[in-house]
Amino acid sequence: MIDNLTKIITIEDVMEMLSISSKKTIYTYIQQGKLNPINKDDWHIEGRYEFDSEDVVRLQEELKKPGLTTKEVAQQLDISVTTVNKYIKQGWLPAFQEEYRGINC
Known part of the structure; x- marks a missing residue:
């Protein structure tokens, strides 16, 4: 019912x-x-x-993504993906890695 x-x-x-x-x-x-x-x-x-x-x-x-991709962060900060990765490696930018299965999975 x-x-x-x-x-x-x-x-x-x-x-x-x-x-x-x-x-x-x-x-x-x-x-x-x-x-x-x-x-x-x-x-x-x-x-x-x-x-x-x-x-x-x-x-x-x-279905929401768990966070932002490095590309999305780079676009928001108006820097390159390489710089984002550098900041992550140096510990200046906290990050985590998680599988995103997306909407069409």
Whole structure:
């Protein structure tokens, strides 16, 4: 049963919220269990999947990058990537290395 406070959104809304241009990515998320339509078993009645907006917000948070890349830092500071790496090695700029799986993974 769907709570009356649940905001139901369409696949197009999900694409907009996640800044995704391909429905295929949404279908991949469904197959991977990262996104669960509220009408997964009877979507054919309406002819479309429907989602709880809170689930999409949760996925949006999950897909956020863990930080900035060295290139992004260089652009923000208006210096070269080489200089950013130098600052990291010298301990002037704190950094960590983490795998980023991105939105289309």
